[in-house]
Amino acid sequence: MNVIKTAEILCVGTEILIGEIVNTNAAYISSRLAEMGISQYHQGVVGDNPERLRAFLTSALSRCDLVILTGGLGPTYDDLTKETVADVMGRKLELDPRSLERVKSYFDRLGRKMTDNNIKQAMMPQGCEVFDNDVGTAPGCAIEDGESGKCVIILPGPPREMKDMFEKKVAPFLEKRREYVLYSESLNIFGMGESAVEDALREFMEASENPTVAPYAIDGECRLRVTARAKSREEGREKVKETEKKILESSVGPYVYGVDTTLEKTLVSLLRDKNMTVTFAESCTGGLLAGRLTSVPGASDVFDGGVVSYAERVKHDFLGVKSETLEKYGAVSAECAVEMAKGVRMFVGADLGVSVTGLAGPGGGTEEKPVGTVFIGVSDKSGERAVELHIRDNGREYVRNIAVKNALFEAVKNVGESVCTRSRGDDH
């Protein structure tokens, strides 16, 4: 049996080329291959066109050990993946009685009559390993060429069928043929940008070959991916943890708030550990902050509710923000943020109150308070504080999203443990 070290994914479907559907199949298969330590250097999409499919399949086979194709297995005349692959691999198609039975019984279960064009779905390349489709009609298969050592795997296009078949049939098939495993973790960083992180760690990253260390920006945060190649997951995890320890001891360490997590998950678990509750008073974020926290299952353990205080009237009537404060400093001010945070903490009855008030735009900005000016208020039994942010005016949704992240981060910091200590904690 040949070891499979490299693979390419080739997705067949015009609907991808016209942007009708997002290619989630490629992402799913890619992450699974990465977990198995099978490297991928290229990925392709072609329409339902046999000539182009043949060309790309041939060149892909010249580059790697395994080509995984998805799509084009249906009963219709323009579904030609299997035919093309068989041709390229020098195999004939022959009827697989067992597959035909399965297709028939699938239609029986649906109480429908199988039309003849479905027989096509049971025609399989000679000498292939057939992969049953437990959630659809079209079976998949693997074709291995003894001489060249090359392998082609064909999977159905519908993500539900592809995933089911991948987990039940393809994963075990590849398990027998892989060389090593890759273990990967991402450090969550807040308050330090991608290029600053890269600047601080360049030498370290360039020196790291196994594990590798790579920064990437996602959704207003920076992450550091640490990936180790090893014989087992356990060995990989050990290597990764060693490297993470070094990173946490670097100048980046204080900005690391967790591993493979999010600010909202971190806040919920911190609060749960300390048996504390939080509440929010939101102006410019208009509910997004509470919405983000409650995206975490079990958020109800630490969150009873909050107030969206969009109008000054609501800030005053429900949260007790003083009229003088609103007149003297305005609703977008540290003073108002502090009163909102304290007010909502009292109003809802929580250990921690966090408020957001600011200018999300597009209108409302002034010389001294431009769009992007946001104040985060924090209140607990020990008192109140406010943080002033100047978020770049990249549009209303951007300002609101970054405000939410900063509010979550201030809450995380306030729950007591140094974020860095906590992350170090993950290490021991």
Next chain:
Amino acid sequence: MNVIKTAEILCVGTEILIGEIVNTNAAYISSRLAEMGISQYHQGVVGDNPERLRAFLTSALSRCDLVILTGGLGPTYDDLTKETVADVMGRKLELDPRSLERVKSYFDRLGRKMTDNNIKQAMMPQGCEVFDNDVGTAPGCAIEDGESGKCVIILPGPPREMKDMFEKKVAPFLEKRREYVLYSESLNIFGMGESAVEDALREFMEASENPTVAPYAIDGECRLRVTARAKSREEGREKVKETEKKILESSVGPYVYGVDTTLEKTLVSLLRDKNMTVTFAESCTGGLLAGRLTSVPGASDVFDGGVVSYAERVKHDFLGVKSETLEKYGAVSAECAVEMAKGVRMFVGADLGVSVTGLAGPGGGTEEKPVGTVFIGVSDKSGERAVELHIRDNGREYVRNIAVKNALFEAVKNVGESVCTRSRGDDH
């Protein structure tokens, strides 16, 4: 200027090859190219590796008029897209002072010091057309080769930056180089699924060649894209409007709530027209409904604030939901939804009160109330009503998102005008 008829997209990024992110950039660009009538026969993804990028770029250029690359423009040492493209196109990189200024001022606005590695982002291929990045640092560009007539466009990888640059810079650039103009509008449909719409309009759609009519599902809604090929935008718009009129007169008409809009925008403008205000009491959506409404600039005209009543205590204390109601029917019930809607309307003092209570999962489902059971309550001066939803359990975020959309839709319906009438109105 050469006419561009065919294109390929080449996305650069190891994070795609290891399945860490889904390649939404390719889908976005593909659909926009399709709208412009530019054909695509192949699409590729390569890692941050100059040799392979060179190979794939060269072969792509041999097949089509235009290659669009995304990603690998960052400041870090492994970002090599621009360098490789310049090399393949036989251009040198030179410092673009204007771009450098923009990168510097980006950091200034963030109050951060620009690290030297960022200068790299201002190095542009000689003779290219620079595309400013208004929402990030890395500029993009277009390189046209007079002799071969081939064109390469480079765009940043982060979807937010890529989309902004595509709409502001790339679309106008391609506009000048395409054979004809395409004018496209999308009808917003709610309460009727994609396949139902397809069934209702199949013959009509098959008969429509110019404009073409295509349904697509997006974010829990169905849209009908009507696209006309014409000599001018005006001519295209006329053709599209004629076709839209026919659709609005079909059985799909009553489910059309607008054209190129969203439920939240529709609700805000309806309320503004009627000089009404709305408020929300949210349980399972935890603030997302208010967050969605306040994503619309000027939402403050129609929304003073709302309550996130996550715990029963908050439902009872602030919204006046009766203890008997909670004991007898539970928090996830039509009775509770109605009391929440009325309660929040009184509490905040608004014309319309809308509530959401339900089971978003993963836990908490029962035999008679499975995950996905959601009640929407509506209250206005004429009384209260509740709607019961059974949302497919496609995960917590899906259930919450569909609940938000249904709440917005119930509010839209309640503001009085028939949604269909309104859409017809757009037409006259």
